[in-house]
Amino acid sequence: MQRGSTGTGSHARIEGEPKPNRDKGSIMNLPGLETLRPEQTDKLDALAQMVGTCFLEEMWYVTWLDVPGMSDERKLAVTQAAIRSDYAVTAPYQCVYALADRAGAANVYLRSELPEGGWERLEEKSALLMAATLTPEEGAVLGPRAEAMDLASSTSWPLERARADEDFIYFISAGVDPARRGTGAFRRLFTPFLDEADRRGLRCYLDCYTDRLEQIYGHFGFETVERRGAPGFNLVERCMVRAPRP
Numbered sequence: 001m002q003r004g005s006t007g008t009g010s011h012a013r014i015e016g017e018p019k020p021n022r023d024k025g026s027i028m029n030l031p032g033l034e035t036l037r038p039e040q041t042d043k044l045d046a047l048a049q050m051v052g053t054c055f056l057e058e059m060w061y062v063t064w065l066d067v068p069g070m071s072d073e074r075k076l077a078v079t080q081a082a083i084r085s086d087y088a089v090t091a092p093y094q095c096v097y098a099l100a101d102r103a104g105a106a107n108v109y110l111r112s113e114l115p116e117g118g119w120e121r122l123e124e125k126s127a128l129l130m131a132a133t134l135t136p137e138e139g140a141v142l143g144p145r146a147e148a149m150d151l152a153s154s155t156s157w158p159l160e161r162a163r164a165d166e167d168f169i170y171f172i173s174a175g176v177d178p179a180r181r182g183t184g185a186f187r188r189l190f191t192p193f194l195d196e197a198d199r200r201g202l203r204c205y206l207d208c209y210t211d212r213l214e215q216i217y218g219h220f221g222f223e224t225v226e227r228r229g230a231p232g233f234n235l236v237e238r239c240m241v242r243a244p245r246p
Contacts, residue, residue, distance in 0.1 A: 028169075028196050030097060030192040032192055033097045033100075033106075033192055034097065034100055035096070035097055036087070036098060044084065044087045044091060046102070047087070047098055048083040048087055049080050050175060050177050051080075051173060051175035052080025052081070053076065053079070053080070053178060054175035055079040055083065056072075056075060056076055058209065059210055059235060060153065060209055060237075063235050064145060064149060070138075078134075078138075082130055083107070083175075085126040085127075085129040086172055086173065088126070089129070093122075095108060103177050103180040103185035103188075103189075105174070105189070106171065106173070106174040106193070107171075107172040108171050108174075108193055110168075111166075118159075120156050120159075123156075131143075148232065149230045149235065151229065152228045152229050152230040152233065152236065153230070157205075157207070157226070157239050158170055161205075167200070168202050168205060169193055170206070171193070171205070171206040190220065194221070194242065197242070197244050198246075200244070201244045202244055203242065203243055204242040205239075205240070205242075206240050207238060207239050208238050209235060213238075214238045214240070218240075220242065221243070221245065222240040222242040223240060223241055226238075226239040
């Protein structure tokens with residue numbers, strides 16, 4: 001789902017970042033999931049390592065990191081840093097969730113809980129964090145490559161479809177421990193958000209890059225509303241929406 005804003009594992013609140021609003025009464029009720037706080041750095045680090053390992057198989061990362069001379073070990077470090085950077089900028093807004101047994105984790109936002117500037121602002125901050133983790137040589141290759149893939153890399157496309165005052169849920173990333181696949185962990189991780197969306201009457205948005213994932217999300221009620229590609233890359237972003245169920 002998530003492209004990997006080009007991020008790092010910073011543990012500190014970003015300078016000048018607005019404090020989250022706790023007076024809205026819009027916090028999601030997600031039975032079975034723990035909401036990670038920014039100061040829980042050890043847990044956030046461990047979850048980013050686990051989800052980053054999953055994202056080595058994600059087609060956006062596979063394509064982006066398909067460059068000469070980059071080892072598998074380094075690719076893993078980049079995907080883990082990307083997930084950790086997103087956690088760093090979103091954890092203050094109650095966007096990082098994990099199963100109690102740590103079998104899976106999800107980075108998901110409720111639009112009304114984000115600061116002024118929304119996800120686009122946070123994604124920019126995550127990208128700045130990531131840039132600091134790349135070597136100059138990597139940045140010179142991966143930066144232009146990400147820009148060339150931009151047409152198939154949108155994470156702000158829900159804003160093109162939602163009303164200006166519409167609240168919604170967006171899945172930035174989600175992953176299950178590879179050792180726990182096939183145990184029902186993904187359903188336990190995923191369905192609390194859908195139940196909450198139904199309770200509130202909210203649409204859910206996500207994006208993915210393979211037919212297999214498109215089919216999986218289809219089983220949960222998501223429909224593909226648009227496909228986006230980038231010239232020169234064998235990559236198709238599936239933009240998917242789920243309407244609330246009564």
